[in-house]
Amino acid sequence: MRRLVAETRLHAADLVLPLFVKEGLTEPAPLASMPGQVQHTEESLVEAVRAARDAGLGGVMLFGIPAVKDAHGSQGDAEDGILQRALRASRTVLDEVPAGTATPVLMADTCLDEFTDHGHCGVLTSTGAVDNDATLTRYASMAVAQARAGADVISPSGMMDGQVAMIRDALDDADFVDTSILAYSAKYASAYYGPFREAVDSELKGDRKTYQMDFANAREGLREADLDLAEGADMVMVKPAGSYLDVLRAVADRSDVPVAAYQVSGEYAMIEAAGANGWIDRDRAVMESVTSIKRAGADVILTYWALEIADWLR
Ligand code: PBG
Numbered sequence: 001m002r003r004l005v006a007e008t009r010l011h012a013a014d015l016v017l018p019l020f021v022k023e024g025l026t027e028p029a030p031l032a033s034m035p036g037q038v039q040h041t042e043e044s045l046v047e048a049v050r051a052a053r054d055a056g057l058g059g060v061m062l063f064g065i066p067a068v069k070d071a072h073g074s075q076g077d078a079e080d081g082i083l084q085r086a087l088r089a090s091r092t093v094l095d096e097v098p099a100g101t102a103t104p105v106l107m108a109d110t111c112l113d114e115f116t117d118h119g120h121c122g123v124l125t126s127t128g129a130v131d132n133d134a135t136l137t138r139y140a141s142m143a144v145a146q147a148r149a150g151a152d153v154i155s156p157s158g159m160m161d162g163q164v165a166m167i168r169d170a171l172d173d174a175d176f177v178d179t180s181i182l183a184y185s186a187k188y189a190s191a192y193y194g195p196f197r198e199a200v201d202s203e204l205k206g207d208r209k210t211y212q213m214d215f216a217n218a219r220e221g222l223r224e225a226d227l228d229l230a231e232g233a234d235m236v237m238v239k240p241a242g243s244y245l246d247v248l249r250a251v252a253d254r255s256d257v258p259v260a261a262y263q264v265s266g267e268y269a270m271i272e273a274a275g276a277n278g279w280i281d282r283d284r285a286v287m288e289s290v291t292s293i294k295r296a297g298a299d300v301i302l303t304y305w306a307l308e309i310a311d312w313l314r
Pocket of ligand 1: 109111112113114121157158192193194195196208263264265266
């Protein structure tokens with residue numbers, strides 16, 4: 001009876017699997033703060049994308065970690081940069097099934113923090129502040145490089161003002177009129193990104209409070225989503241998910257495009273850690289947390305458990 005009358009159901013197609021690929025690795029490198037997750041080699045990334053495809057996931061989100069980082073994140077838009085190489089290899093895997101077969105949407109993180117030696121999401125001014133407008137130019141170039149490498153969805157996660165409009169123009173000018181934009185709209189400066197810093201070898205010192213939002217504010221999240229919608233976002237995101245279900249609900253109620261939520265690295269790590277200690281029932285907590293994100297209004301959920309959940313749902 002509970003199954004019959006459940007108001008919310010998860011489906012593998014709701015889920016997007018975030019994946020990390022690191023240049024120069026010879027073996028996948030396990031992440032201590034994200035048990036079960038790894039930095040992939042180019043080869044193991046392809047296997048993970050194939051697994052996502054065969055599990056019927058809705059999408060994969062790729063993060064690239066270059067061997068060399070610099071102040072401008074120059075590997076971010078290099079044609080042979082790690083993320084572009086991984087996108088091309090993923091495109092091939094996704095396209096090898098018969099035409100008409102549903103495959104995961106190929107998404108790319110469009111941000112500089114994985115590529116800069118200072119770890120900020122943008123380029124810096126001479127005084128060390130993040131330079132919003134100079135960063136927009138870099139994002140536009142990254143977006144076109146990612147689209148050229150086969151990305152279906154460009155995902156600006158740097159919270160620069162005007163990033164969606166700038167990327168839309170650049171994509172259109174380069175004839176990528178069908179490439180979509182998933183805007184990280186209400187993205188909070190969050191302690192829950194902690195394990196992600198290990199996942200991308202981040203060098204960040206300090207914080208992102210000049211561009212990511214204050215967790216005290218919900219209205220501001222709506223304003224950010226409205227701006228991104230006006231600039232042409234095809235989807236908007238709330239991130240993190242679990243501590244922001246109120247913001248997610250409010251954005252879902254007013255958005256006329258699909259809404260995504262990102263269950264981030266710290267949310268994953270907490271349930272894994274408590275589960276490993278026998279303090280909570282891990283599997284039940286996973287399903288409860290992800291189902292609650294959908295109940296709160298997410299059409300699309302990014303979660304590191306995507307493959308495992310898809311397996312449970314079979
Ligand atoms: C920025 C980005 C971050 C995450 C996704 N994209 C880190 C940050 O903003 O500090 C975090 C994802 C997670 O914690 O799982 N490129």
